[in-house]
Amino acid sequence: MSVHDELTSVQRCLDDLYRSVGRLEQQLGGGGLEIRRVRTDADHLRESVSLLREAADASRAAPRVELVTISDAPYDSSLWTDSDDEGLGARDRHAP
Template identity: 45%
Template sequence: MSLQDDLNAVRRNLDELTRKVEQLEQKAARQSPAGSSSPTPPGQGMVSIPDTPYDSAMWTDTDDEGLGARDRRAP
């Protein structure tokens, strides 16, 4: 294939991709119209993580990754 044939193939693929994306956007707009106040399904929302430090008591029986248990020396 020549360079021009390659460019034409890329152009056709890009046009097809653009059409598919537009179809998906239209379909998504029909399924959930803007301004609808439907609740977010469980497990689908954003989860906020507090800035406060974790309770150090949670980590008393854990191993340091790659180093082994806290009361033993690493190899």
Template identity: 70%
Template sequence: MSLHDELTAAQRCLDDLARCVSRLEKHVGTGLEIRRVRSDAEHLKESLSLLRATAPPPRAEPPAEMVTIPDQPYDPGLWTDVDDEGLGARDRHAP
């Protein structure tokens, strides 16, 4: 995975964490513990934003090189030392 993909995955996880903390807060109330967890989640979100800001921009992949294939048939001399694949040797019959 590229750095950009990893940062995006981490952001998704932090968004999930924020949603889970909100659901937990509904169950346990707004006590000191849940405020602390929410604060820690916000700090992680800020830290990831700082990391994303300092990360190098994603590089564009160079386009694939085009290969020209000629229209004329290949030289039959290229195939004199091989068997016809799947057909057996030239002097024998296929099963």
């Protein structure tokens, strides 16, 4: 199954849970601490699945990559007058 299918399945299960909790509230009364906690937990699960769906949709979208054009012209050699030749040391010094 794809991520989208899995999330849809989870959403259906949560909808069933939400309806069941609603029926329990009607039968037991909505004022008890236990049923309020179950309702709050079900709400948190719905929010979490919604956030997960948004994250999955965002990761599926291809990121926009800006291309940078690099010129084939040679660089100005004056940019490297104060640098060492990599791996060779400074020009005016000798290796030990």
